[in-house]
Amino acid sequence: MALSTKNDTALLMEATKFIHTCYNELNLSKEEQINRIEEIQEEISNTGTYTHKGFELTHGAKMAWRNSNRCIGRLLWHTLDVFDERNTVTAEAAFEKFLNHIHYATNEGKIRPAITIFAPRKDGKDPIRIWNHQLIRYAGYEKEGKVIGDSTSIKLTKMCEQLGWRSDQTPYDVLPLVIQENGKVPKLFEIPKSFVKEVDITHPDLEGFNHLGVRWYAVPIISNMRLEIGGIDYPMAPFNGWYMETEIGARNLADQDRYNLLPEIAKLMGLDTKSNLSLWVDKALVELNIAVLHSYHQAGITLVDHHTAAKQFKSFEKNELENGRAVTGDWTWLIPPLSPATTHIFHQSYNHDIISPNYFYQDDPEEN
DSSP states (O other), X not given: OOOOSHHHHHXXXXXXXXXXXXXXXXXXXXXXXXXXHHHXXXXXXXXXXXXXXXXXXXXXXXXXXHTOTTOSOGGGGGGOEEEEOTTOOSHHHHHHHHHHHHHHHHGGGSOOOEEEEOOOOBTTBOSEEEOOSBSSOBOEEEETTEEEEOGGGHHHHHHHHHTTOOOOOOTTOBOOEXXXXXXXXXXXXXXXXXXXXXXXXXXXXXXXXXXXXXXXXXOOEEOSOEEEETTEEESOOOEEOOEEHHIIIIIITTSTTTTOOHHHHHHHHTOOTTOGGGTHHHHHHHHHHHHHHHHHHHHTOOEEOHHHHHHHHHHHHHHHHHTTOOOBOOHHHHSOSSSGGGSGGGGOOOBOOOOSSEEEOOOOOOOO
8 A cells, every 4th residue: 555645654654664673673574564563554645643452552662771872781671660551641640550560660679660651642642741851850949049859840830839849859859640632731649658768878988978867769860851662752751760870869869060078978978169179070980889789778779889880881892792782872971970981881982873773862741
């Protein structure tokens, strides 16, 4: 059957490429591939799009993790648990699925990589979207020229307040979820505290550290990225692995425009913060990361240190080459932000080609 538009042709090309790769990896026959592509061609001709089968969606999501150039933790791409929620289109039902995801992924601290995939984009419109960057994230408030909490959350925090949310305005208030059905006003949903596992960040031997009252949440569940599989876009598909300690200890809690804890830690250590020659930033940074590793281990929460993660990535590279796949990567993201030159990644270069399926950044939903 002839395709009606150039867009249809482009979509069929992307679908065909995905089907061949997916089916070959799953050891499905050439005949099955041909039959499936013919089905997709007819569906695109009739509707302008096509629908993934369940196993295609599952393997496509795993492939997307494997192709994520910025992720150092891709060795375990095949362990991703995929929840198909493409029939869930109301904000209330989506919220329940988010709670299920949080509960499943947290697993009492033994973190499980997971993704929940909602309805695909159709005719350029998103059936449902979430405004949150992560399912669990701390709020941020501007007060008298200072920021309380997470500076990256200021815009969303204001939006939540406009929707009626009232918080304690502490540095660690968990944001509610803002879910928007297509063409409707966003709706606010507060996550029950029982679903949010947090870790008190303490230090094994640095006196005074434990009085800082630092904490962080257990699971990073990215929720604002678009999943693309074979030309089909899934604008709401929250996914998670587990933390590498430097994400928390060398970025979230350390960056000057985030929680900026290094000056306070340096003061506790009695370091000279007036001179770079003292390397006070480096010393404080190491101690903060020691605290994160110590705290997550004590709490029984899955966490990987950056040296182990780099070794795992080396195994990933070996596996990919053995399977005839080129390793792509964004070097600037793969190197850990603490002691990067001690890892093999620092001394290598990577092809930064973007391979589909993959996860992509996207604009926020439109406000109504």
